[in-house]
Amino acid sequence: MNPVPPNQNQNNTAASGTASPAASPASATGSSPTFSPLYQQIKALITQSLQSGEWKPGELIPSEVELANRFKVSQGTVRKAIDELAAENLVMRRQGKGTFVSTHHEARAHFRFLRLMPDEGVPHYPESKIIEVKRIRAPADVARLLDLKTGDALIFIKRVQSFDGVPTIVEELWLPGQTFKGLTAERLMEYKGPMYGLFESEFGTRMIRAAEKIRAVCADGAAAELLGIAEGTPLLCAERVSFTYGDKPVELRRGLYLTAHHHYQNELN
Amino acid sequence: MNPVPPNQNQNNTAASGTASPAASPASATGSSPTFSPLYQQIKALITQSLQSGEWKPGELIPSEVELANRFKVSQGTVRKAIDELAAENLVMRRQGKGTFVSTHHEARAHFRFLRLMPDEGVPHYPESKIIEVKRIRAPADVARLLDLKTGDALIFIKRVQSFDGVPTIVEELWLPGQTFKGLTAERLMEYKGPMYGLFESEFGTRMIRAAEKIRAVCADGAAAELLGIAEGTPLLCAERVSFTYGDKPVELRRGLYLTAHHHYQNELN
DNA sequence: AAGTGGTCTAGACCACTTT
């Protein structure tokens, strides 16, 4: 959209002695600025293009050289910007091929948000069974977490996920009606694969980060019946808020995990 | 220890036309090598110095320029090596001051491994009460996780941690006797602050990474009594294996967390 | 052969900290 160079808060003119001696980057050099490095500005511009859909999930973005020309900066500066985007899993670099927009339609991405692993054997993605889909008004607590107003339109989803036919997860989701307009039970039921893939493809909303709070709880009657276990069985309760570009919360999810033969895997670095 | 340059798998001679035309980096250029980039080799050398204690936790390491001279590479290469070490929390960079070896004696580091947060209010570090310390022989399962042999010497520790006087965590630890020779109940009880600080200062063993498996369980009689709760109360069970340099496992820990007024916090990126 | 990301270098200047 904007091929012009971002404001230059450093005197890049340097070079030979021919440079005008009084380039005067003066004016506001210390008053209010909050300057950010060039590569951060480039990163923000690239992120904008990702968010706007200029480059769609799975697609190739322009090469480093091309972006350097577009933004009128050196390749090294573009590289540093993309390095950070890759570290945040917004893009993926592949030597010799290029840089691709990340997508949830990839085996690699499936376990980035689902951390429940079998105690033994290789992990694989569970089957999903939709229990309920309905339109509701946002209760105060949900509204607060999703940065909405109490009473705003929400879509509520309840489902059960099974590994090898064994029901293991009961999940409830609250989605802003505004963002997921047109989401139906039919569409959810016929869709195979991670829900985030559907959100990405059909609603243009990509989850890029999430925060979870985990507790131990007792199975209530409803959960016990859905999971085929005794009431009172201890379950792991994971409450997740997911964010899309701009740190905008767009999903609240409460999952109850049966951890008899699975565990929540976490790496502390 | 080794100020000589690492093997150079790239022809760095370049420069002007005076370079000998037949530098012949030939020989094994494609047979078995598993070459690694220069900055990875530098990173490994720096890590060795960290592990050997040449620079101790909290101390300043040599400047980038100094390291570049020592290793006979450019500052940029040292920088990339240190960037990765900083990303792994092995060192901390501070503009204008230098690069410091990370330490567990820092408020900043306290919540890197303890992820239990109060549902409301600001997080603070719990008080610890040692229940039991004894020497045992490694059971098969513990030995396997710690990369030891069944029957090897272990130190077993049991403690309770409280927030504002409320018992919230029951924890059991298994430590290799070899690594933590001389660890006594007295030393543990008189020590204030995170146990990893003690391990780092007194035993030269720094935890740099950990893997946790989390489940929901019911409180048994022992845990219930220590936490002052009813038997059968759901608890979060976190089993952690911690690693020091070289990905060597040096601690097994099983914590039972009361999540009535706290939760396990996790960020998914 | 051409294009991409990955590595390495050398030099300049900036921002911050200490002397």
Next chain:
DNA sequence: AAGTGGTCTAGACCACTTC
């Protein structure tokens, strides 16, 4: 003023992929 990490540039070459 001097030293440190932080940013930016320009150019070279390497490793990998595709044509």
